[in-house]
Amino acid sequence: MNANAIPVLTIDGPSGSGKGTISRAVARVLGWHFLDSGALYRAVGVAAGWEDTDLSDPDALQRLAERTVVSFKDVPESEPRVLVDGADATDELRTETAGAAASAIAAIPGVRAALVERQRAFRQLPGLVADGRDMGTIIFPDAQTKVFLTASAEERAQRRYKQLIEKGVEVTLDSLLREIIARDARDAQRPVAPLKPADDAVLVDSSGVPIDQVVEQVLSLLPESLRRNRT
Numbered sequence: 639m640n641a642n643a644i645p646v647l648t649i650d651g652p653s654g655s656g657k658g659t660i661s662r663a664v665a666r667v668l669g670w671h672f673l674d675s676g677a678l679y680r681a682v683g684v685a686a687g688w689e690d691t692d693l694s695d696p697d698a699l700q701r702l703a704e705r706t707v708v709s710f711k712d713v714p715e716s717e718p719r720v721l722v723d724g725a726d727a728t729d730e731l732r733t734e735t736a737g738a739a740a741s742a743i744a745a746i747p748g749v750r751a752a753l754v755e756r757q758r759a760f761r762q763l764p765g766l767v768a769d770g771r772d773m774g775t776i777i778f779p780d781a782q783t784k785v786f787l788t789a790s791a792e793e794r795a796q797r798r799y800k801q802l803i804e805k806g807v808e809v810t811l812d813s814l815l816r817e818i819i820a821r822d823a824r825d826a827q828r829p830v831a832p833l834k835p836a837d838d839a840v841l842v843d844s845s846g847v848p849i850d851q852v853v854e855q856v857l858s859l860l861p862e863s864l865r866r867n868r869t
């Protein structure tokens with residue numbers, strides 16, 4: 639089957655808008671595959687730290703992106719574990735430091751180019767939910783359904799604060815809000831594949847909307863023929 643005939647739902651949006659949570663839930667309901675594209679950029683950032691790669695050397699970072707092996711291990715009722723070159727790096731990948739490093743190296747064209755085909759390879763039957771910044775604009779421009787998920791910066795900082803406090807991480811709401819605003823600006827202002835809605839994306843604002851309602855809203859955007867396959 640031609641890969642382009644396999645359905646894809648893209649969910650792009652800024653940090654903390656709930657892309658991962660909503661994408662995973664929608665993929666579970668549909669029985670589709672799930673691509674967490676941010677994990678690939680985070681993995682390259684973490685591998686750069688492990689190998690002490692010079693973060694100001696774009697060629698070295700591109701070579702690192704080309705050779706870093708990232709794999710996902712499904713865990714029932716939980717988030718998948720992420721292996722970087724065979725080592726479980728899930729917890730390290732989810733830190734704010736890894737997010738900021740990923741955002742910085744994601745601005746390098748060679749790093750992005752190294753990851754394009756790897757992301758497209760996730761397009762497999764019966765379908766794919768892809769979460770990131772450029773899923774609908776660059777990686778899967780022919781996706782049937784595209785969502786741009788947002789929430790106010792204050793609400794996203796609150797969500798992240800709650801998440802980190804529950805994990806026992808010491809942070810302040812103010813510092814998280816500053817980091818979120820800085821990351822939004824870096825992701826949206828880079829010249830290559832900036833964070834922006836695809837022309838044909840539907841804007842979904844999740845501020846104050848419970849997770850299950852956002853999931854239903856996103857599912858309702860799919861063509862009826864695909865929704866019929868709900869598990």
Ligand SMILES: Nc1ncnc2c1ncn2[C@@H]1O[C@H](COP(=O)(O)OP(=O)(O)OP(=O)(O)O)[C@@H](O)[C@H]1O
Nearest residue numbers: 652653654655656657658659797801844847848849
């Ligand atoms: N609609 C919602 N209402 C309340 N909390 C939410 C909502 N959506 C997601 N969350 C919570 O917000 C936090 C961040 O969500 P998530 O990690 O899915 O965001 P993200 O957009 O994937 O972030 P990042 O880009 O940084 O990976 C999680 O704790 C999640 O449970």
Ligand SMILES: Nc1ccn([C@H]2C[C@H](O)[C@@H](COP(=O)(O)O)O2)c(=O)n1
Nearest residue numbers: 675676677679740741744770771772
């Ligand atoms: N498609 C993508 C996915 C991620 N990035 C960059 C920019 C983000 O700030 C960083 C971490 O992503 P997250 O795990 O928070 O979704 O990675 C990107 O440029 N393109």
